[in-house]
Amino acid sequence: MRDLAPSLAAMLSSPGWTNVVVLGAAADDGPRLTGSRVLLEVSSHPESLDGQLLVVLLADDHTDWRIDALISRASAAGAGALLLAGVEPLGRGAQLLAERLQLPVLGCSDPLAAHEYLRRVTAEPEVVRSDLVLRAVAALRRAGGDLTSVLRTTSDVLERPVTLAGADGGTLAGEPLEAGERTALVAELPRVPVAWAAPYRVDLPSGAVMVAVAVVGVGPVCWLVARLPGVVPAEVAAVPDVLSVVAPAVGERLALRRLELERDARQRTSLLGELLHGEPSEATRRRAVDLGWQLDGWHTGIRIGAEGQVDVAGRRADVVEAFDAEGLRAVVVEQGDGWSGWITAVREPTATEVQQQAAVIRRVHRRLVQTVDAYVGVGRVQPGPSGIATTLAEAGDAAGLARGRAETGRFLHVDRLGLAQLLLAWTRTDTFQPAAQALLAPIKDQPGDLVTTLAVYLDTESSLAETAAVLGIHRNTAAARITKIQHLLGVDLTNPDERLALHLAARTTPTE
Amino acid sequence: MGTVIQEHDLGALVVGVTLLGSGGGGDTGAFGRMLRRRLGAGELVLRDAADVPGVSVSPIGVVGATSVLMEKLPGGGEFDAAVRAVSRWTGTEVTGLMSLEAGGLNGLTPLIAALDLGLPVVDADLMGRALPRLDQFSWAVAGRSLTPCALSEPSGQVIVVDNVDAAGLERAVRSFVAHTGGWAVLALAPTPVEAAAADAVQGSLTRALALGRAHAGLEPGATPAVVAESLGGRLLGTGRVEEVARHLIGDGGAAFGRGSVCIVDAGSRAVIRIETENEYLLALVDGIPVVTTPDLLCVLDRRTLQPIAVDAIRSGDEVLVLALPGPAWWRRPDRLTHVGPQAFGLACAPQLLEAS
Numbered sequence: 027m028r029d030l031a032p033s034l035a036a037m038l039s040s041p042g043w044t045n046v047v048v049l050g051a052a053a054d055d056g057p058r059l060t061g062s063r064v065l066l067e068v069s070s071h072p073e074s075l076d077g078q079l080l081v082v083l084l085a086d087d088h089t090d091w092r093i094d095a096l097i098s099r100a101s102a103a104g105a106g107a108l109l110l111a112g113v114e115p116l117g118r119g120a121q122l123l124a125e126r127l128q129l130p131v132l133g134c135s136d137p138l139a140a141h142e143y144l145r146r147v148t149a150e151p152e153v154v155r156s157d158l159v160l161r162a163v164a165a166l167r168r169a170g171g172d173l174t175s176v177l178r179t180t181s182d183v184l185e186r187p188v189t190l191a192g193a194d195g196g197t198l199a200g201e202p203l204e205a206g207e208r209t210a211l212v213a214e215l216p217r218v219p220v221a222w223a224a225p226y227r228v229d230l231p232s233g234a235v236m237v238a239v240a241v242v243g244v245g246p247v248c249w250l251v252a253r254l255p256g257v258v259p260a261e262v263a264a265v266p267d268v269l270s271v272v273a274p275a276v277g278e279r280l281a282l283r284r285l286e287l288e289r290d291a292r293q294r295t296s297l298l299g300e301l302l303h304g305e306p307s308e309a310t311r312r313r314a315v316d317l318g319w320q321l322d323g324w325h326t327g328i329r330i331g332a333e334g335q336v337d338v339a340g341r342r343a344d345v346v347e348a349f350d351a352e353g354l355r356a357v358v359v360e361q362g363d364g365w366s367g368w369i370t371a372v373r374e375p376t377a378t379e380v381q382q383q384a385a386v387i388r389r390v391h392r393r394l395v396q397t398v399d400a401y402v403g404v405g406r407v408q409p410g411p412s413g414i415a416t417t418l419a420e421a422g423d424a425a426g427l428a429r430g431r432a433e434t435g436r437f438l439h440v441d442r443l444g445l446a447q448l449l450l451a452w453t454r455t456d457t458f459q460p461a462a463q464a465l466l467a468p469i470k471d472q473p474g475d476l477v478t479t480l481a482v483y484l485d486t487e488s489s490l491a492e493t494a495a496v497l498g499i500h501r502n503t504a505a506a507r508i509t510k511i512q513h514l515l516g517v518d519l520t521n522p523d524e525r526l527a528l529h530l531a532a533r534t535t536p537t538e
Numbered sequence: 539m540g541t542v543i544q545e546h547d548l549g550a551l552v553v554g555v556t557l558l559g560s561g562g563g564g565d566t567g568a569f570g571r572m573l574r575r576r577l578g579a580g581e582l583v584l585r586d587a588a589d590v591p592g593v594s595v596s597p598i599g600v601v602g603a604t605s606v607l608m609e610k611l612p613g614g615g616e617f618d619a620a621v622r623a624v625s626r627w628t629g630t631e632v633t634g635l636m637s638l639e640a641g642g643l644n645g646l647t648p649l650i651a652a653l654d655l656g657l658p659v660v661d662a663d664l665m666g667r668a669l670p671r672l673d674q675f676s677w678a679v680a681g682r683s684l685t686p687c688a689l690s691e692p693s694g695q696v697i698v699v700d701n702v703d704a705a706g707l708e709r710a711v712r713s714f715v716a717h718t719g720g721w722a723v724l725a726l727a728p729t730p731v732e733a734a735a736a737d738a739v740q741g742s743l744t745r746a747l748a749l750g751r752a753h754a755g756l757e758p759g760a761t762p763a764v765v766a767e768s769l770g771g772r773l774l775g776t777g778r779v780e781e782v783a784r785h786l787i788g789d790g791g792a793a794f795g796r797g798s799v800c801i802v803d804a805g806s807r808a809v810i811r812i813e814t815e816n817e818y819l820l821a822l823v824d825g826i827p828v829v830t831t832p833d834l835l836c837v838l839d840r841r842t843l844q845p846i847a848v849d850a851i852r853s854g855d856e857v858l859v860l861a862l863p864g865p866a867w868w869r870r871p872d873r874l875t876h877v878g879p880q881a882f883g884l885a886c887a888p889q890l891l892e893a894s
Contacts, residue, residue, distance in 0.1 A: 089783055089785075089798070091811055091813045091822060092885065094811050094822055095825050095826070098824055098825020098826050101825075117781065117783060117798065118783075118800050119798065122800065122809045123809040123824060123825050126808070127824070127825075
């Protein structure tokens with residue numbers, strides 16, 4: 027039974043004892059309470075108590091001398107603490123006596139309830155557990171559809187704060203964790219949890235305990251965390267079970283949310299695809315209006331690329347937030363491994379305004395870089411619905427260049443692209459494009475996607491192994507294709523001039 | 539043989555009756571000065587009951603709010619008026635006086651009355667200490683009627699009460715003093731001294747004088763243990779008064795101010811709590827009842843060693859707490875129920891010092 031005995035401090039912070047107050051002789055942690063015994067009135071004599079709490083149901087006057095006498099008797103009987111009905115302060119003598127005998131004296135307007143709670147957590151932990159789990163199940167059935175309501179319901183059942191934390195300890199929903207709690211939690215939890223792993227218990231230096239259960243579902247792993255300010259063993263044993271019951275419900279809510287997110291992303295991406303395809307149809311315009319996109323006016327395209335595995339749909343909210351924080355109203359669409367966006371102005375911005383806007387977008391970029399390894403390109407201002415496609419194309423080019431340019435902070439504005447942009451722009455001219463296409467015509471319709479193979483081969487500094495790896499083909503296949511290309515084109519790829527011409531042509535020719 | 543009191547004994551007698559007051563019994567200083575003036579260079583003999591056979595003694599004393607005595611001083615004729623009224627009603631001449639209550643100022647009043655009226659004083663009284671209620675007179679406890687009796691108050695009004703029990707007399711006295719001057723002299727019926735003394739506590743004033751002399755003999759810097767030993771009592775503690783709580787409780791007709799005094803012993807840090815009404819009634823040390831009525835609880839100023847009364851004690855006082863044995867007369871179980879802690883509404887068995 028002793029290992030079920032909670033400390034007085036833990037009991038005082040437990041849900042069943044919210045209306046219990048300390049009237050005298052409170053120590054830091056207090057004694058461990060091994061149980062609870064009831065006495066009807068102050069003049070009764072307790073039996074041997076052995077660390078139990080002595081609860082007195084009738085104690086009208088806390089300044090009565092009989093309280094002093096009872097404190098003395100309870101101490102002699104080995105009580106862990108004394109709980110009196112009522113919360114009126116003790117007389118000075120009783121306080122001094124309680125301190126002298128180191129017997130904490132508590133008060134409570136409902137002593138029987140306090141007794142019953144302590145008795146249950148010390149004698150019937152399995153009842154506490156099943157009660158909490160059943161209540162959680164019943165409450166979840168009534169809980170609303172969203173994640174917040176599930177967490178709030180759980181928190182209400184446990185009467186403890188409950189948080190949904192990310193793998194880095196960041197709060198996804200519920201009450202935010204404090205910095206210290208966050209560090210302790212992250213240190214304890216594994217990077218990659220398994221679904222069947224036992225719940226984790228993290229003991230904080232303050233004596234508080236955090237119980238974490240992994241929520242494994244779609245998207246990155248997150249943790250359902252309950253915080254208990256003190257260790258009431260029965261409660262610490264019960265909370266993991268409750269969280270394990272709740273975790274699938276949380277996972278389900280997360281999956282639903284994810285589904286919505288993906289649906290919206292898909293909708294936006296497909297609409298953007300149509301816009302990039304030329305003059306928008308009536309239906310496209312209507313859908314754009316539904317999404318709140320303004321097609322007319324002057325647009326500035328922005329391309330944000332992200333390195334590595336980034337949850338583009340999931341992180342869109344961060345991007346929108348970054349724009350909002352800088353006061354820019356941008357349309358943001360998930361596209362490929364990043365986001366495309368544009369800002370629309372009613373009239374044509376002046377050169378100064380363009381510069382200012384670019385500076386603001388740069389600040390947005392700096393914000394994003396804190397959480398995403400992002401590079402940004404900004405296009406020129408273009409009018410009308412078709413302008414969106416144009417400026418986004420420029421932004422895309424700029425982003426492509428920005429990616430490799432740490433010296434510009436991985437940010438490029440087309441107005442400032444200089445030589446690199448001129449060169450790239452030149453490859454798009456009417457004179458070069460037909461020449462490039464003619465150059466590559468012999469290998470265009472051959473089996474084995476020779477144009478792409480060539481482009482990759484040249485991009486990878488003529489490495490066959492690298493080419494094979496990028497394309498996911500065997501090295502010999504790559505070698506055979508290169509030989510075939512050289513044969514069909516009648517060129518020598520070791521010749522620098524020929525290689526440069528082909529490289530530019532491969533870059534500018536769209537591949538299917 | 540009797541005890542002779544002269545002027546130089548008065549200081550000791552006053553301290554002695556104050557100690558017997560157990561914190562109550564009223565302020566003895568004013569009556570002490572009155573007695574000194576009456577006595578002058580003369581002497582007063584406290585007689586044993588056996589020495590004055592055939593005398594009809596009337597127990598006499600002041601009842602009511604003794605604190606009002608400070609404001610409404612005696613006129614001088616109250617004792618005479620009461621004694622004459624009770625003599626006239628009973629048809630028996632009062633030929634001797636005794637005290638109602640040896641503790642506090644009523645230890646002195648019969649001496650003043652005796653000097654005024656020229657009557658002998660028998661060293662016997664109905665309490666042996668100070669107690670708050672008339673049903674705690676030994677006569678009442680022993681089954682002797684308290685009536686007929688007479689009351690006289692300072693403005694001259696006199697009433698005679700008869701055919702009523704102790705509780706009824708209590709009510710009559712209280713309503714009388716409440717509607718007149720706040721206090722009155724009470725003289726009980728003249729009774730043959732043999733019978734009167736048989737149901738009374740004997741020798742209390744002699745004891746008071748002995749206590750007072752022992753007290754006067756103490757060195758100025760006497761340690762608490764020496765003080766206790768000299769007075770023949772037990773030291774409960776020495777320290778600072780941490781809290782004095784006072785609250786009125788309506789208790790049927792008689793409402794006394796209930797209160798408590800909390801003292802922390804300077805050496806052991808033991809917590810001493812004394813429950814009070816008009817007197818110190820019950821002392822707990824560390825929550826354990828150690829001394830109760832009818833033993834005497836005395837709180838002395840640590841520096842001057844003067845007794846401190848219940849209504850004068852204040853937080854911050856540095857005090858000695860002593861217990862002295864109470865009158866032996868009360869130590870019989872059937873008598874104890876009338877003056878033990880239960881008689882004051884304290885649910886506690888009497889805790890008495892070892893009889894010395």
